[in-house]
Amino acid sequence: MPRCTIIKNGRIVDPKNNRDEAADLYILDGKIASKPSNEILDTAEIIDAQGLVVSPGLVDLHVHFRVPGQKHKETIRTGTSAAAAGGFTSVVCMPNTSPAVDNAGTVQLIKDIVDKEGVVNVFPTGTITVGRQGEALAPTGSLSRMGIVAISDGGKCVQNAGLMRRALQYAHMFNVPVIDHCQDYSLSADGVMNEGFVSTKLGLRGIHKAAEDIIVARDITLSTHTGAHIHLQHISSKSAVDIIRRAKARGINVTAEVTPHHLALTDSEVESFNTNFKMNPPLREEEDRIALLEALEDGTIDCIATGHAPHTDYEKDVEFDYAPFGVIGLETALSISLAQLYHSKRLSLLGTLSLLTSRPAEILKLNKGTLSEGADADVTLFDPEETWTPQFKKFFSKSSNSPWIGRELKGKVKKTLVAGKLVFDGQKILAD
């Protein structure tokens, strides 16, 4: 007899199938199924989803799990637990580990650890260049054979345009998308926050938007000439949005993501010198924030990705200049996205969830992010109205570097299932 689970009385929202209705969801042996026979139904485990949204498990194209090399910040266990608690069932982890993922052996190592400790699906990426040094191409073919889903220099940007062109040409041969952190170093230099009024006032060194815009334009130009798929990470500036919008109108093979922080926050937060607002690219200004929201509405930016970047509290508890860039995001992403898009009435629930499920899955051709019959039963149940307040040291992530500590959020994950198995029950992780 197949193993059966019924999720009853929920509001099923499946963007891939444009489905938003009150219905029951059936899971048979880890796959989404049609209504089974009464005989099977009698044995089914029942999950009551009264008042809850039943969504495809969320998909995050941009997380840093710090393994191998920096277990003090995060492990595959804690990172995937944070994902499950945030409603994410599939994540793409960046290759800026130590050592970097520039060889097949390291991919294998990560896969082995994920098999042992992973709570959700983890898709590794490889680097663009050897050691992320921006000097020589990493073995994209071998990495691809090992199952990486894209290449990226994760947190670094290849500065040499000639090398980047070769990377795109070469990766295109294997159908491997190239993911870029867009930043021209001659313009970002030793900046620590957005260059603008606030940096001028605080005397902090700025990172000008032009540093992002120039590489966005460069990458789009190189994609135009190579045909390769370029995916632009954490877009933060209004002017970069404009460049992408025009490129898409010309049919260029470019996709882009935005983080929840850049949708919700501006550089005025840095006035507190709180290092949990230090990230790269930096929080920009209100006109940028609005442009990013509009870009999600009109499809210029394709999806939301957290950029989940754990750092320990002692690493962040230093002068703003010396704190590492980056904040965690897996456990707050859904609430922030709902607040900025759904609760603010910019997008429907279907539209909002498409940015966290079907769209990101399509970008990297992951067979995820839908409740279609036959799909893996990765499912997230959440209450869009329930409020909660993130607390220091109360995250499932090993790190607590969240800008949302102490701020009330709306929208709470109640259950997360991976391949039909409950991995998060709203309180704790139920793996193994």
Added chain:
Amino acid sequence: MSWNRKDLITIEELSSEEINTLFETADAFKKVLGRKTAKTPALRGKNVVNLFFENSTRTRVAFEMAAKRLSADVTSLDMKTSSTAKGETLRDTVENIRALAADIIIIRHSAPGSAGYIAKILDIPVLNAGDGAHEHPTQALLDCFTLREKWGDLKGRKIAILGDILYSRVARSNIWAMNKLGAEVTLVGPSTLVPREFERLGAKVSHDLKSALADKDAVMLLRIQHERQNASAFPSLNEYTSMFGLNADRFSWLKKDAIIMHPGPINRGVEIDSDLADSSQSVILEQVTNGLAVRMAALYLCNGGAAEAAIA
């Protein structure tokens, strides 16, 4: 009296009443400095620690002498090769110094926000002696105190600040202080060192020296360096001097009795002509003397003040 602060971190957060309280206290201390025994017991038995992560003999010595005039015990630590180089955090460093029974910490550090950061960590007074390009509150206070001595008050006065504004904590603190005291501030210099963003801080921004100086009651010069960050901000010191250096001819563009200020150290012949720096309209040395009284007042007030008798 209006002063309920443990710390002096920024001018931004001070009210004009607080600034005036500090000035009145500094007036009293300046009288003390004129006496034969120029010392008061206000901080007797207190350990004042000068924590300098950046070179600045002037500011460090000024704070040292101010604390000694208040009868405090002073320890000055040159942290250049210390903590950070050893991998110790700023938090660890200041918690250790606190554990050694420090009563007041004066900090100079290259990172904006660092003084405020340790003020939140520690339960003792913290005085900001310059945090990167952010603020240098006692410098602005002594600058305004000096102008107040000349003019009675700053209301309606027009002041130009000329030079490297972008990287200057002195400029930022002075914009806050002068605005709060009712003066109008115009920032002048090359566009790469005087960005438009400063307008939102309440200052005017100009790249034309002649029109900027035309109706000013005072001009404050800032030290020009052509190293590190400035290396690409303007072509050369010669170019700077030929465009923005203050000389006798250009000084005549100001109002007749205009005052010349400079927080020092001066680059003679770069931002200002040597003769002009020594002229009767320059108050550069008065600024230094007033710095002592102002810093005594800051230390005294942040320590919780005391009976008026302590001053007299």
